[in-house]
Every structure is written in C-alpha cells, then in structure tokens.
Amino acid sequence: MNDTQTDTLSAYNTGSEGKTLLKAEGLERKFGGLTAVADFSFELHDGEILGLIGPNGAGKSTTFNLISGFIPPTSGTLSFLGQNITSKSATYISRMGLIRTFQHESLLSEMSVADNIIIATTHRLKTAAARLERMREMAKLTGLEDYLEVTASSLPHGLQRMLSIAIALAAEPKVLCLDEPLTGLQGAEVKAALDLFEMIRSELGITILLVEHNMRAVMRICDRILVLNHGRLLATGTPEEVSQNELVIEAYLGHKK
Amino acid sequence: MLKSNPGLALCILIALAAVCFALFSGEPYYVQVVIWVFANAVLAVTLRFVLLIGELNIATAAFFGIGAYTTAVASTILDWSFFASLLAAPIIAGLISALFGWVTLRTKGPYFLLISFAFTEIVRLLYTKSDVLGGNSGMIGMFPPMELDAYFPAIAITLLAAIMFGLYAAERSNLGRVFKAIKNNEDIPRSVGLNVIGLKILCLVIASTAVGLAGGVNAYTNSVIAPADFTYFVAVLALAYVKIGGEGHIIGPIIGATILTLAGQLLHSFGPYENIFYGIIIIGVLLLVPGGIVGLGERFKAGTFIGRAGR
Numbered sequence: 001m002n003d004t005q006t007d008t009l010s011a012y013n014t015g016s017e018g019k020t021l022l023k024a025e026g027l028e029r030k031f032g033g034l035t036a037v038a039d040f041s042f043e044l045h046d047g048e049i050l051g052l053i054g055p056n057g058a059g060k061s062t063t064f065n066l067i068s069g070f071i072p073p074t075s076g077t078l079s080f081l082g083q084n085i086t087s088k089s090a091t092y093i094s095r096m097g098l099i100r101t102f103q104h105e106s107l108l109s110e111m112s113v114a115d116n117i118i119i120a121t122t123h124r125l126k127t128a129a130a131r132l133e134r135m136r137e138m139a140k141l142t143g144l145e146d147y148l149e150v151t152a153s154s155l156p157h158g159l160q161r162m163l164s165i166a167i168a169l170a171a172e173p174k175v176l177c178l179d180e181p182l183t184g185l186q187g188a189e190v191k192a193a194l195d196l197f198e199m200i201r202s203e204l205g206i207t208i209l210l211v212e213h214n215m216r217a218v219m220r221i222c223d224r225i226l227v228l229n230h231g232r233l234l235a236t237g238t239p240e241e242v243s244q245n246e247l248v249i250e251a252y253l254g255h256k257k
Numbered sequence: 258m259l260k261s262n263p264g265l266a267l268c269i270l271i272a273l274a275a276v277c278f279a280l281f282s283g284e285p286y287y288v289q290v291v292i293w294v295f296a297n298a299v300l301a302v303t304l305r306f307v308l309l310i311g312e313l314n315i316a317t318a319a320f321f322g323i324g325a326y327t328t329a330v331a332s333t334i335l336d337w338s339f340f341a342s343l344l345a346a347p348i349i350a351g352l353i354s355a356l357f358g359w360v361t362l363r364t365k366g367p368y369f370l371l372i373s374f375a376f377t378e379i380v381r382l383l384y385t386k387s388d389v390l391g392g393n394s395g396m397i398g399m400f401p402p403m404e405l406d407a408y409f410p411a412i413a414i415t416l417l418a419a420i421m422f423g424l425y426a427a428e429r430s431n432l433g434r435v436f437k438a439i440k441n442n443e444d445i446p447r448s449v450g451l452n453v454i455g456l457k458i459l460c461l462v463i464a465s466t467a468v469g470l471a472g473g474v475n476a477y478t479n480s481v482i483a484p485a486d487f488t489y490f491v492a493v494l495a496l497a498y499v500k501i502g503g504e505g506h507i508i509g510p511i512i513g514a515t516i517l518t519l520a521g522q523l524l525h526s527f528g529p530y531e532n533i534f535y536g537i538i539i540i541g542v543l544l545l546v547p548g549g550i551v552g553l554g555e556r557f558k559a560g561t562f563i564g565r566a567g568r
Contacts, residue, residue, distance in 0.1 A: 102445075105444070109442065111437065119445065122449070
C-alpha cells in the first residue's frame, strides 16, 4: 500500500502546476433534520491558497470535518490525489497528506511543545533522532525553538496558534487545511502568520485551504475564495470578484431593501 | 543510562535484593509476602498502563484470572511443561484482550469502564459454571517441577520485576508519548496519521499480556486458584494502590502496592473490618494528597509543598 501511495504522490509532484489535488462533488451532510452542508462542489488546485469564508454557521467547520474524514458525508464524493476518499477514515486521509488543524482544542494541552510536534512526526519517521531533528526544524520555522520544554497550555495564545501549525507541518502535508488560524491574533502576529503561510506555500510547496474570519487577511493572501452561506456555495472567484459580488455583500451585511 | 537515572538503578537493586532474599533467606512466609507485594505491584502497574490512554480497565482483574486459569489448564489438564504453561498465560490473555479491545475501545465516554466491569464478572461466572475448570472451588495442583521448586520464588520475583521494567521501558518510548497524547486529545494524533483505535487496542494488549503472565505466576505461587480470586475487587484494590502511590509516575503504583500489601498482612487480624481500613486510607489520600505519594514527593521537589498545604 505504501508503494502505491508513494507512486501516486510522486506522479502528482511532477505534474503541471494547477493540477486538481482535492475535489468535492455534491457534498452533503445532515445532522438529524439540519442540513449543515448541501450540494457543495469545489476543486483545490496544486500550489494555491484557497479561502473558504462565510458567516457563522455557514458550514465551514463541517466542510473541514468532511474532507479530513472526521465525519462521513451523507452524500456526495470526495477525491484526493485522484483517489476516492469518500468515507475513508481520518487516519487514512491524513496519511495520504491532507492535514487539518482545529479551531478549538487544537493542541495536546498537557504536553510539552516538543512532545506536541514529535507526535506528529511519529507516523512518517521511525527513529528518535529523525523525529527530534524534524521537531527542531518545525519549531524553528514557527518561532517556537525557545519554548520546547514549555507545557502547551501555558504558551501565550499567539504561540499556541503557531504550535498547531507546527504540528500540522511536522506531519508532512501535501495539503494543509487551516481552521481559523488567525483567531485572537494581534496585528503584528497576523502579519507574521500570513508571511508564514506564504512561505509554506512558496518554499515548502504545500497547498493551503484556509478557513478564516479575518476578511482583510483572506483578501490579501488567497488566490481564490469560496463563499459558503447556509451550507451552500454562494460564490466563488478571486478576492476582487468575491468582494464585489452582490450576493456575498448581502449575505454578510443583510438584505437590501 | 543507569547513571542518568538513579531511580531506575535503585529499583533494579531492590529487585535483585528481593531475588537474593527469595534464594537465601529460608523464611518461606516472608518470601511469600515479597511475591504478593510484587504481584500486587504488577496489577497496579498494568491498571495504570491503560490509564495512560485515559481508560479505567476493571478487566485487569479478568486478564489476571485468564492468565491464571490458562496456566492451570495447561499444567494440570494438558500436562504441558512448566515454562510452556507459564508462556501460554500471557499469549491467551493478550489474544482475548485484543478481541475485547477491538469491540470495546471504539466507544467514547464511560462505556469502556462499564463493559470491562461486566466482562470481569461474566468471565468469573463462566469459571463457576464450568466443570472442567472446577466450578466454584476452582483448580488445584499447579506445582513447579521438583528440580525448580527451591528456585521458584526467585523465578516468580524475577518475572514479575521484568514485567514492570518492560512496561516502564514501553512508557518511556515514543509509544508511551503517543498513549499520553491519545488521553490528552485524541483528535490530534488522529489528524497526523496515527491509528488511534489501533493504538488503544495495542495499549490494552500490552497491559493484558503483562498481567496475564502475572496471573500464570500467581497460579504456580498459590498452587490453588478459584473464581473468587478474580472478582472486580482485584481491580478496585489495584486502583487503590495507584491512587495512594500516585498516578503520575510508574513508581507510584509500586509504592502504593507495597505499603498496602504489607499493611494488609498486619491487618488480617481485623478480619472483615480490613476493608474499612482500605476505604479510610483511599478517601484520606484522595482528599489530602490528590497526587498520591509520588505527587507529594514532586511537590517537595518543586518547593511548593508548604504553599499548597496551607491552602
């Protein structure tokens, strides 16, 4: 199984830029009588930063849980790297290289920063030395190298956000799904985080799907944006197109009379 | 490695001293007490091992019993050799626990605890209903071979000590870190490619294999086993050892088991009132020193003892 997976991965690595990595078709999820996501189709292309925005309750977190395998869709299909991953387990999907972060409880709060990151290296790296080395690299990348022995829950909020990204990066993602990574960050921290995302995309070659409420940040960093409202795709396009879309303005600001 | 870990070196010395005591003291009763201390320590350490993933495993008692009955059946009914009978115990206990874990560890919440409790009682009832296994009166006649008889206490202590060192090594490895991560927030290990349910089952299988071997040793130590030796209360006592000694470090349950087992020997004269004493100790420790004896030691080390006790 490992061999075939590696083959698939390398085939995609050599592919032309803009190739579809993740594809959702007619994705739907119901919770009892409530439809959280309905008829949602989108594609995530190699090398892009794709924003997923929408008002509270629009279905963004449900979408994340669906594509990462944490909950199965009621109907619709998902494919990743050309393989059908609908109803595959979260473990299987993350091993393929689709790694997500969490909006809440995104850390191992009782463990040290070092242990948090090492856990994420466990599946790929089999020796303690290799894990330690990768942990140090990821800590350095995210500005955590001076906090390795600190318990995660006692880190300042901004660094906790960085740690959740370090965890995801340590697992060697092909696609990184960030769930509101900027929540609670101050001005300078937001800028540092956005620079990090740019670096992750351009230097590490990782494609990013970003759920975020900070509109200014989303407009600045994303190549394309998907707008969800009431669980349905409302609009899609470049930041400019989306910000001028009547339907989007209506969804955020209310109906025009 | 031992230089950097004086605690481990001390524990190895104590284990060696216990083996020597068993070989040379010529005091059968006290040797027996030492074996009980080690056996109870293994029960507590294996119970704590599954607590690493955040599950309270009452079935520790069941797998201890399964190990004992496996050895008893192998040696008295199947006439297997001493070592084969002993070896069968951890294998059967481990296999059954894999099946048990595969079914039960998918649940969240208190269900594992409840099912492990029910499982323990069902297994015990099965013994009482089985004629082959001697029903209520159990099985008798598990004796080490004559030529090993004099060395058996030393062998038993060596095996029980080896189990604890093995579990200590497992906890110190990356596997131990992964188990703690699962307890802390299992979504994180799952999101980075770890098979959380498989790892939970592995944790249970390691603990059950260990306690199964202890059960086999127990069958030879006592030469008699009965269903009443393997009720859920065995796990409750083990939990008391863990809580009193402290859950934070593997030495905690070992200290707890040692103190309570020795105290129990002195308290036998109280008859049925013995359990009241255990109850008082457990409540007292939980109220006054929630971290157990190990937690107390760490507070001394951190210099916060007076501050906290004054609250």
